[in-house]
Amino acid sequence: MRGLWTTDRVRAAEERVMAVVPAGALMRRAAFGVAVVAAELLAGGRRVGLLVGAGNNGGDALWAGYYLRKRGVAVSAVLLTPDRVHAEGLAAFRRVGGRVVDRLADVDLVIDGIVGLSARGPLRPDAAEHVAHLDAPVLSVDLPSGIDPDTGATSGPAVRAHTTVTFGCLKPVHALADCGDVRLVDIGLAGELHGPDLVELDVADVGLAWPVPGPEDDKYTQGVTGIAAGSATYPGAAVLAAGAALLSTSGLVRYAGAAAEGVRARWPEAVCTGSVTDAGRVQAWVVGPGLGTGLGAEAVLRTVLEAGVPVCADADAITMLANNPDLWDARDPDTPLVLTPHDREYERLAGPVGDDRVTAARKAAERFNAVVLLKGHATVVAGPDGRVLVNRARSSWAATAGSGDVLSGVLGSLLAAGLDPVLAAGCAAKVHVLAAELAADGAPIPATSLLGAIPDAIRAVRPL
Numbered sequence: 001m002r003g004l005w006t007t008d009r010v011r012a013a014e015e016r017v018m019a020v021v022p023a024g025a026l027m028r029r030a031a032f033g034v035a036v037v038a039a040e041l042l043a044g045g046r047r048v049g050l051l052v053g054a055g056n057n058g059g060d061a062l063w064a065g066y067y068l069r070k071r072g073v074a075v076s077a078v079l080l081t082p083d084r085v086h087a088e089g090l091a092a093f094r095r096v097g098g099r100v101v102d103r104l105a106d107v108d109l110v111i112d113g114i115v116g117l118s119a120r121g122p123l124r125p126d127a128a129e130h131v132a133h134l135d136a137p138v139l140s141v142d143l144p145s146g147i148d149p150d151t152g153a154t155s156g157p158a159v160r161a162h163t164t165v166t167f168g169c170l171k172p173v174h175a176l177a178d179c180g181d182v183r184l185v186d187i188g189l190a191g192e193l194h195g196p197d198l199v200e201l202d203v204a205d206v207g208l209a210w211p212v213p214g215p216e217d218d219k220y221t222q223g224v225t226g227i228a229a230g231s232a233t234y235p236g237a238a239v240l241a242a243g244a245a246l247l248s249t250s251g252l253v254r255y256a257g258a259a260a261e262g263v264r265a266r267w268p269e270a271v272c273t274g275s276v277t278d279a280g281r282v283q284a285w286v287v288g289p290g291l292g293t294g295l296g297a298e299a300v301l302r303t304v305l306e307a308g309v310p311v312c313a314d315a316d317a318i319t320m321l322a323n324n325p326d327l328w329d330a331r332d333p334d335t336p337l338v339l340t341p342h343d344r345e346y347e348r349l350a351g352p353v354g355d356d357r358v359t360a361a362r363k364a365a366e367r368f369n370a371v372v373l374l375k376g377h378a379t380v381v382a383g384p385d386g387r388v389l390v391n392r393a394r395s396s397w398a399a400t401a402g403s404g405d406v407l408s409g410v411l412g413s414l415l416a417a418g419l420d421p422v423l424a425a426g427c428a429a430k431v432h433v434l435a436a437e438l439a440a441d442g443a444p445i446p447a448t449s450l451l452g453a454i455p456d457a458i459r460a461v462r463p464l
C-alpha cells in the first residue's frame with residue numbers, strides 16, 4: 001500500500017521540517033538523491049543537460065548538476081528564466097565548472113527542473129520548445145513538468161519522463177499520470193506527514209484481501225453473487241459478468257434475466273432463472289450491464305436496490321439512476337452501493353468529470369452516499385467516508401468492448417464475499433487490469449480473453 005500526499009499537505013510538512021533543519025538542507029538532500037539516480041541512469045554516458053525553471057525545482061536541478069560535476073560529469077544548463085533562477089544553486093553549479101548554454105546539445109541525459117510542486121497548466125512555449133527537441137532520456141525532478149501535481153492532468157505540452165525522482169513522499173501525480181519509473185528519496189518529511197490523501201494498493205494488499213475458500217467453507221459460505229444483466233438483445237454482457245464472478249471467487253453465482261439460456265450454455269455451474277424476483281438469496285447483486293433502460297429494466301433495478309444486500313450498479317443501471325432519480329428511493333441507505341461509471345455515465349449522473357478525477361469521484365461518492373469507481377487509465381475509487389484508492393494501468397489493453405462487464409462481475413463477487421466495498425472496488429480494478437495485461441501480452445484482446453486471464457491474475461497477486 002503506497003500513500004500519496006497532495007501539494008498542500010507536502011508544503012505544510014516541509015515548513016515544519018524546515019523550521020528545525022539548517023537552511024538549504026532539504027534542497028541539498030533532494031538534489032543529492034537526483035544526482036545519485038542520474039549517475040545510475042548515465043551508465044557509460046558522461047554528459048548531462050539541465051533544464052532549469054524559476055523556482056526551487058530548478059534549484060534542485062542546479063544542485064544535482066553540482067554533485068554530478070563533482071563526480072566528473074560534464075554538465076550544461078539552460079536557464080529558462082535567467083532573472084529568476086535559484087541564485088545559490090547557480091553559484092554552486094558555476095563554482096564547480098557547470099556551463100550555462102542557450103540550448104542542450106549532445107547530452108546523454110536531461111534533468112528536468114522546469115517546474116515542480118508549483119506547476120500550473122502545461123509547459124510554457126519556451127520550455128515546450130526545448131523539450132520538443134530532446135533526444136536523450138529525461139529524469140524529472142519531483143514530477144514531469146507540464147503535468148498537474150495534484151490531478152495528474154495534462155492540457156498541453158508536458159515532459160515525458162524516463163524516470164522521476166521525488167522527495168519525502170509520493171504525490172497524486174505519481175499514481176495518476178505517467179511519470180516513468182518513480183524513485184522516492186527520503187528527505188526526512190515522514191514524521192510530519194500523517195495519513196495520506198490517496199492510497200494505491202499494491203499486489204500484496206490485493207492478494208491478502210482476496211477471498212479464497214477455507215477448510216470449513218462451502219459454496220454458500222463464500223457468498224452468493226447475483227447477476228442481473230444482459231437482455232435478449234445483449235446476452236453477451238450477462239455471459240461476461242457471470243463468468244467473471246464465477247472465476248473470481250468460489251462462491252455460487254446466480255443469474256437472473258432474459259439471457260439465462262446463453263449464460264447456462266456458457267457457464268453450466270451458474271444457477272439461472274428468468275427473473276430477479278425468483279432468483280433466490282444472494283449476498284450481493286451486480287445490476288446493469290446490457291440490461292437496457294426500459295420499464296422492465298427499471299423494475300429489475302428497483303428490486304435489486306430493495307434487496308438489502310450490497311449492489312454493484314454499472315452501465316445501464318447508472319443511466320437509469322441518472323434519468324429517473326425516483327429509483328434512489330428504493331435503496332436502503334445503510335446497504336453499500338458501488339457505482340462504476342465511465343466518464344459519460346458519470347456525466348449523466350453528476351455533470352462533467354473535468355480534469356480533477358479524484359475530486360469528481362469524491363463529490364459523487366459523497367452526494368450519492370456510495371462508493372464510486374470512476375473508470376479510466378487511472379481508475380479512482382472514492383468512498384462516502386472520504387477514502388480514495390487509485391490504480392493506474394501500465395497499458396490500455398483493458399479498453400475493449402465488454403471489459404466493464406467483466407469488472408462488474410469481479411467486483412460483485414468480492415462484495416458477496418463480504419469485502420469492504422472500497423477495498424472490493426480497489427482489488428477488482430487491480431486484478432482486472434492485471435488480467436488484461438496478462439491476456440494481451442503485447443497484442444489486442446477481446447474481453448473474453450481478459451475474462452480467461454482472471455485466474456492467472458489472481459494467482460499473480462496471491463501470497464505463495
Ligand SMILES: NC(=O)C1=CN([C@@H]2O[C@H](COP(=O)(O)OP(=O)(O)OC[C@H]3O[C@@H](n4cnc5c(N)ncnc54)[C@H](OP(=O)(O)O)[C@@H]3O)[C@@H](O)[C@H]2O)[C@@H](O)CC1
Pocket residue numbers: 010011014026027028030053054055056057058060114115116117118119120121122123124127141142146167168187189
Ligand atoms: N516540498 C518539499 O519538501 C521540497 C521541495 N523541493 C523542490 O521545490 C519544488 C517546488 O518549488 P517552488 O515552490 O519554488 O516552485 P516550482 O515548482 O519550482 O515552480 C517555480 C515557478 O514556475 C512557474 N510555473 C508554474 N507553472 C509552470 C509551468 N507549467 N511551466 C513553467 N513554469 C511554471 C511559477 O512561476 P510564475 O512564472 O507563474 O510566476 C512557479 O512559481 C519542488 O517541486 C521540489 O523540486 C526540494 O528542493 C526540497 C523539498
Ligand SMILES: [K+]
Pocket residue numbers: 057112113114115116140141142143144145
Ligand atoms: K520537474
